[in-house]
Amino acid sequence: MTAMIETVGLTCRFGGVVAVDNVSLKIEEGELRCLIGPNGAGKTSLFKCLSGQVQPSGGRVLMKGREISRFHPHEIARMGMAIKMQVPSVFNGLSVHENVWLAAARLHRGKALEAIVDETLSAVGFRSAEAREKRADELSHAHRQWIELAMLAACKPAIALLDEPAAGMTQDEMLRTVELIKTINRSTTILVVEHDLEFISLLARKVTVLHQGKIFVEDTMSNISNNAAVREIYLGKQWRMAQ
Numbered sequence: 038m039t040a041m042i043e044t045v046g047l048t049c050r051f052g053g054v055v056a057v058d059n060v061s062l063k064i065e066e067g068e069l070r071c072l073i074g075p076n077g078a079g080k081t082s083l084f085k086c087l088s089g090q091v092q093p094s095g096g097r098v099l100m101k102g103r104e105i106s107r108f109h110p111h112e113i114a115r116m117g118m119a120i121k122m123q124v125p126s127v128f129n130g131l132s133v134h135e136n137v138w139l140a141a142a143r144l145h146r147g148k149a150l151e152a153i154v155d156e157t158l159s160a161v162g163f164r165s166a167e168a169r170e171k172r173a174d175e176l177s178h179a180h181r182q183w184i185e186l187a188m189l190a191a192c193k194p195a196i197a198l199l200d201e202p203a204a205g206m207t208q209d210e211m212l213r214t215v216e217l218i219k220t221i222n223r224s225t226t227i228l229v230v231e232h233d234l235e236f237i238s239l240l241a242r243k244v245t246v247l248h249q250g251k252i253f254v255e256d257t258m259s260n261i262s263n264n265a266a267v268r269e270i271y272l273g274k275q276w277r278m279a280q
């Protein structure tokens with residue numbers, strides 16, 4: 038089967054720093070893959086190479102078998118890749134409903150548009166008219182993250198790259214975000230970039246550990262939890278949280 042995303046010997050250099058070092062990675066259609074690693078491991082750089090925000094210095098990126106290494110971000114987006122950066126990107130002056138409606142209107146019209154907006158808002162937990170009419174800038178950080186997840190889900194992308202989607206959330210908010218991501222994964226392949234191991238252990242899917250730009254290990258979260266070498270690169274700090 039052709040992978041949704043494949044990198045072959047992907048390398049990304051910034052001057053003398055090799056942020057991504059000869060990474061070969063395959064993410065199959067329907068997967069929910071977690072990419073973890075300590076600070077400076079190269080997660081964001083890899084994310085940016087996949088989405089076209091940064092041009093790789095070497096190697097290749099393929100999406101559904103087609104090489105996209107030199108494509109611009111908008112061309113990759115048109116092929117069905119959605120990205121969510123750490124800082125939520127929503128229209129502050131608009132309501133929850135309007136934000137999601139605008140995102141969905143890029144692809145849908147008429148009754149289908151109304152239906153997808155309604156379905157997505159319900160799935161993401163904005164069920165009442167009152168919740169949907171609130172302005173984005175009146176909402177908490179977590180709610181704004183969920184609006185952006187709804188905007189992304191409403192476009193039904195083939196693959197979504199999520200950069201630390203639970204950063205700055207409380208425990209309850211993080212749990213809800215885990216459920217939302219699992220819901221979106223029913224129709225969208227997902228790559229979650231994260232360094233919070235507790236969040237990753239709750240998603241409990243295949244995990245790729247990046248360290249010093251290279252793939253350190255790729256395994257299930259339960260095996261990774263017992264991997265002493267991975268524990269070592271995290272210096273035990275976050276590891277205790279994940280137990």
Ligand SMILES: Nc1ncnc2c1ncn2[C@@H]1O[C@H](COP(=O)(O)OP(=O)(O)OP(=O)(O)O)[C@@H](O)[C@H]1O
Binds near residue numbers: 056074
């Ligand atoms: N634009 C840039 N210019 C120079 N060096 C960069 C640039 N972006 C990243 N780097 C360097 O590349 C390395 C990998 O950084 P990157 O941000 O990809 O890691 P990360 O795993 O996402 O880290 P964090 O979890 O702290 O966000 C680091 O040494 C970083 O300083």
